[in-house]
Amino acid sequence: MIDRGYIDALTSILGDKGVVTEPAAMATYETGARYDAGRAALVLRPATTTAVSAAVAYCVRNGIAIIPQSGNTGLVSGSTPDGSGAQAVLSLDRLRQRFDLDRDNRSLHVDAGFHLSEVNRRLEAHGLFFPIDLGADPRLGGMLATNTGGSRFLKYGDVRRNTLGLKVVLADAAGTVLDLMSPLRKNNTGVDWKQAFIGTSGAFGIITECVLNLEALPQQVATAYLVPASGNDVMQLLRAMEERLGAYLSAFEGMSGAAVRAALAHVPSLRNPFQGGQVPDYVILAEISRTWQPRDGEQSLDAVLETVLAEIWEMEDAPLADAFVGPAQEMWALRHALSEGVKHAGRLIAFDLSFARGRVMAFCAAMKTELARHFPEVTICDFGHVGDGGVHFNLVVPKDSPAASDPTFETRLRDRVIARTVEDFDGSFSAEHAIGRKNQAYYDSYADQKLKDMARGLKSITSPGAVGTVRFG
Amino acid sequence: MIDRGYIDALTSILGDKGVVTEPAAMATYETGARYDAGRAALVLRPATTTAVSAAVAYCVRNGIAIIPQSGNTGLVSGSTPDGSGAQAVLSLDRLRQRFDLDRDNRSLHVDAGFHLSEVNRRLEAHGLFFPIDLGADPRLGGMLATNTGGSRFLKYGDVRRNTLGLKVVLADAAGTVLDLMSPLRKNNTGVDWKQAFIGTSGAFGIITECVLNLEALPQQVATAYLVPASGNDVMQLLRAMEERLGAYLSAFEGMSGAAVRAALAHVPSLRNPFQGGQVPDYVILAEISRTWQPRDGEQSLDAVLETVLAEIWEMEDAPLADAFVGPAQEMWALRHALSEGVKHAGRLIAFDLSFARGRVMAFCAAMKTELARHFPEVTICDFGHVGDGGVHFNLVVPKDSPAASDPTFETRLRDRVIARTVEDFDGSFSAEHAIGRKNQAYYDSYADQKLKDMARGLKSITSPGAVGTVRFG
Structure with a gap:
């Protein structure tokens, strides 16, 4: 239990709305989206950067550990308290006042507590969007702290690439506010400090505001399912598409047959799009898009995609076994249902891996052999962002298998998959x-070890106080 | 003079080819591309990362300051020694063995001593390029250490965006080699340390190798000169182009009439492209490009550009006064000659500024009034990358003006321009x-001040030894 004096002091800093101590009200802040339930000492809900600074300064001076929490949709236990009941959750959920669009600069100054969906809803009328496409709907602070990429990385890059400025509260005794909010695209007048806070889970400071780069909204989209002739042909196919389509190509997503079957089995709204209901071993969802409607004499994007696929089909040793253009919404619906599908297929042990693009399929093939030998109860239901080397490597164990209730099973499996990922496939x-x-x-x-030492040094020059769930160094 | 013992020791580390002490041979390493001539104690020319490490360790242990030098084409005295004759220049010019293309990953592992032009010449046969377009031809190490942007930033971004991995030698007593050479596009497993070395002039370590992101070479390009109806219309025009062209738009460069006139006067190969020879006050060079040749039934890019310009022409309050599509090579020749032109127009005092995009023209207009009042002998010959907010703000003073030989004039002028840039226009x-x-x-x-303190801390956890021309903190 936290000292009553601390609660009173923090309430006088943040006001009644800014401090939550009722167990029922704290519960949603203590539980992660998919994993974990911890216990918080209290929940702080500052509504401005100044309030974050005051609360952080108080916590640091009084030795209260802070867990920054944004949308709480993360999958690595990065935003929930541990079981000690001694940590303060600092939620960004009231930090949502500022929303200033700079139309000329194609940029947005915005508080970190806004949800991604809300940002894009507000921008739609201006023909703009923040081009990170995710299955979940996080708040901006968490997107920045994890540097999310998503399904259109191939065209638009990650959060890091689309961030122009940040405001960060350091966990030091002063609650120092770093103003890195320049909206400039080119500026090389020193260390680009915002990079230290992107993707590092709040360990070096709490992101409270940001300036985001915006892109023109696509006005037209075309999608196709591509069945590669073999796993080895996936890269040939990607190269052939990139050569012919350049910046038109906005997604190149891989889906294993097992993941597709899990989605078709467990998500009733889906229709099986494959001929005779035969789900292929592996299928690619390719998307092309552009920011304008066809003008006079210009082909539709469906026609462009069909032309390109016909060209690839005519290649010697064509990497395609089958391909068909279809309605984008329906094709993406299947892709977006994969995550839901695999969750229902059994006990899910999920990995978020990445490789040099040419090694993704080799890794999956090697693991198929290896898991069959050492973990025969596991079904691999991988899918992911082949175009940028990302793989959501999902392993499913039947719920009635003894492994599903073996407490050491998950650790053994995780350790092996990650050892192979890092040690053998870089x-x-x-x-x-x-x-x-x-x-x-x-x-x-x-x-x-040297990088760990440097991270410890970075911690000491930014946020020496206890903040976040990650221990660097 | 450097101690003979140091020269012998470094020669035993780097071999005869690796150490230069002859004054005539040192001269090119002591002189910058446009500014500065200093004096070096000696020049080190290691050919591998291991050799850089050994040389750096020796220098740090013996208190010899190191000036890393790449192509030596920089414009801020970042790669030349001071006048003391006590600093060692460490040149990357022999660091050019490794050149490994990963076609599937669209990436290149390459030593930092290669010139940009050479990299792109070797990649051409593969239909790929490193998409940083510069007037100069630097080596990669310097491009990384300054984070260059160039003329196609709007489409491809800067060096930071196109860097996947780095190898860095720290200036510590061990010459520690940091291997940050992962070719992954998505990887959030800690601090992204490479960001600390990009754009920071070698102060935190010497970049010796890198993994670069490559892009598909454009196969077709179209260009136009656009004359905005007024300075206020430049942003309207950019927005109209971005809305209609999305990722087709690959450059949107501004050229002042004064800069164009200087180029036409001093570069004999140029032809005046404007009707009746009347150079407008301001003109935009817009480029669109794509990675394929027109397919059956597809319009040429010239036709696309003409259609879009006609649409803009039809807008209410059209931001265009004039526009014409023309041959790309000729149009770019004028753009690329501006730098040469202004150099011959008088004594050149050059600035490399940037702003939020909407403020570029306002800054130029304000400075026109202000300089006319306080520095009437100055002609503004600005040009630059309006599409990303960059301005090469060039001021020219007639060679026969008293100001041209006044030693305090340049400092007074620089201080005022930069004060206005930073203080009044952010x-x-x-x-x-x-x-x-x-x-x-x-x-x-x-x-x-806080960021300076942090930079000093970063220096102490990376390269405590004396390296580079910049003092951080």
Whole structure:
């Protein structure tokens, strides 16, 4: 239990609305989207950067550990308190006043507590959007702290690429506010400090405001399912598409047959789009898009996509076994249902990995053999962002299997998959979910000692106080 | 003079080819591309990262300051020694062995001593390029250390955006090699340390190798000169182009009439492209490009550009006074000659500024009034990257003016322009040239004290030894 004096002091700083101590009201802040339930000492809900600064300064001076929490949709236990009941959750959910569009600069100064969906809804009338496409609907602060990428990375890049400025409250005794809010696109007058706070889970400071780069909204989209002739042909196919389509190509997503079957089985609204209901071993969802409607004499994007696919079809050793253009909404509906589908297929053990693009399919093939031998109860239901090397490597264990209730099973399986990823395929154990408590042990094992020492040094020059779930160094 | 023992020791580390002490041979390493001539104690020319490490360790242990030098084409005195004759220049010019293309990953592992032009010449056969378009031809190490942007930033971004990995030698007693060479596009497993070395002029370590993101080479390009109805219409025009063209738009460069006239007067190969030879007050060079040749039934890019310009022409309060599509090579030749032209027009005092896009024209207009009053001998010959907010703000003083030989004139003029840029227009005093000795005083004046303290801390956890021309903190 937290000292009553602390609660009173923080209430005098943040007001009644700014401090939550009722167990029932705290519960949603204590529980993660998919994993974890911890216990908070109290929940702080500041509504401005100044209030965040005052609350943080108080906590640091009084030795209260802070867990910054944004949309709480993360998958690595990065935004929930541990079980001690001694940590303060600092939620961004009231930090949502400022929303200033600079139309000329194609940029948005916005508080970090807005949801992604809300930002894009407000921007739609201006023909603009923040081009990060995710299954979940996080708040901006968490997107920045995890540097999310999503399904249109191939065209638009990640959050890092689309961030022009940040405001950050450091966990020091003063609650120092770093104003890195320049909306400039080109500026090389020193260290680009915002980079230290993007993707590092709040360990070096709490992001409270940002300036985002915006892009013109696509006005026309075309999609196709592509069945590669074999796993080895996936890269040939991607290269052929990139050569012919350049910046038109906005997504190139891979879906394993197992993941598709899980979605078709468990999400009733879906229709099986494959001929005779035969789900292929692997299928690509390719999307092209552009910011204008066809003008006089200009082909529709469906026609462009069909022309390009016909060209690829005519290649010697064509990497395609089958391909069909279809309605974008329906094709994406299946892609977006994969996550839901695999969750219902059994006990899910999920990984968010990435590789050099040419190694994604080799990794999946190697793991198929290896898991069949050592973890025969596991079904691989992978899908992901082949175009940028990302793989949501999902493993499903039948609920009635003894493994599903073996407490050591998940750890053994995780350790092996991640060892193979990092040691044998030079991959990443967290492509876009960051570290959190869930990946801490892998950071401890695999990060270079010198880089860990530097991270500890960075911590001491930014936020020496206890903030976030990740221990750097 | 450097101690003979140091020269012998470094020669035993780097071999005869690796150490230059002859004054005549050192001269090119002591002189900057446009500014400055200093004196070096000696020049080190290691050919591998391991050799850089050994040389750096020796220098740090013996208190020899190191000036890393790449192509030496920078404009801020960032790569030349001071006049003391006590500094060692460490040139990257022999660091050019490794050149490994990963076609599937669209990435290149390459030593930092290659010239940009050479990289792109070698990649051409593969239909790929490193998409940074510059007037100069630097080596990669310097491009990374200054984070150059160039003329196609609008479409491809800067060096930071196109860098996947780095190898860095720290200036510590061990010459520690940081291997940050992952070719992954998505990886959020800790601090993204490479960001600390990009754009910071080698102060935190010497970049010796990198992994670059490559893009598909454009196969078709169309260009137009656009004359805005007024300075206020430039942003309207940019917005209209971006809305209609999205990722087709690859450049939107502004050229003042004064800069164009200087180029036409001093570069004999140019032809005046304007009707009746009347150079407008301001003209935009717009470029669209795509990665394919027109397919059956598809319009040429010239036709696309003409259609779009006709649409803009039809707008109410059309922001255009005149526009014509023309041959890309000829149109770019004028743009690329501006720099040469203004150099011959008189004594040149050049600035590399940037602003939020909507403020570029307002800044230029305000300075026109202000300079006319306080520095009447100055002609403004600005040009630059309006599409990303960058301005090469060039001021020319007639060679026969008393100001041209007044030693305090340049400092007074610089201080005023940069004060207005930073204080009144929230701009940057170095958009893409970094700091160097030339901008050190402005860093000292304008950087936030807390950020300076953090930079000093970063220096101590990376490269405590003396390296580079910039003093951080």
